[in-house]
Amino acid sequence: MNIVVAKISEEEGLSLQYVFPEGEPALVGEEAGLIGRCELNLRATRAGDEVELIGSVNAAVGFECDRCLKPLSVPVEQSFDLLYVPPLKAGDERELGADDLSTGFYQDGTIDLDDVVREQVELALPMTRLCTEECEGLCPDCGGNLNDAECACKLNRADERWAALSELKSKLN
Ligand SMILES: [Zn+2]
Ligand SMILES: [Zn+2]
Numbered sequence: 001m002n003i004v005v006a007k008i009s010e011e012e013g014l015s016l017q018y019v020f021p022e023g024e025p026a027l028v029g030e031e032a033g034l035i036g037r038c039e040l041n042l043r044a045t046r047a048g049d050e051v052e053l054i055g056s057v058n059a060a061v062g063f064e065c066d067r068c069l070k071p072l073s074v075p076v077e078q079s080f081d082l083l084y085v086p087p088l089k090a091g092d093e094r095e096l097g098a099d100d101l102s103t104g105f106y107q108d109g110t111i112d113l114d115d116v117v118r119e120q121v122e123l124a125l126p127m128t129r130l131c132t133e134e135c136e137g138l139c140p141d142c143g144g145n146l147n148d149a150e151c152a153c154k155l156n157r158a159d160e161r162w163a164a165l166s167e168l169k170s171k172l173n
Helices: 113-124 152-172
Strands: 002-004 014-019 032-047 050-064 071-085 103-105 110-112
Touching (some): 071 113, 110 113
Parallel strands (some): 071 103
Antiparallel strands (some): 014 032, 032 050, 050 071
């Protein structure tokens, strides 16, 4: 989904509501994906080649618990206010300050709204992706979910440690 900058009326701007096909846009380089249909609402205004996008993204993003791989989802409701400018040309006087994090660049006279959505969804993703803080994760031996039941592997490992210890003791004696 793109908008062509030249088609944004300088007088009236452009209002847009778009519902993406299910699961789109795909999140690149993320072990996460959109669930269901993502809705984008925005209002674009243009002054020369500078475009301001104000709007919101509504979606649900799905991912797996980092420890136990249980499927999880969080709703995304992100509002944004972004400035888009063409790429800086050599010798361009315009400089972007470090605080201009909400300034983006568009290429070839079009703004890629998939990228806008991806960025907003990534901002909304939790830093730690755990089903609960106390998630026990998976057993490294049998792959069983340790939140559901304690598997026999832990007991076996304890037995091995005791065996090693008693062996050591017998050597010392
Ligand atoms: Zn978990
Ligand atoms: Zn196990």
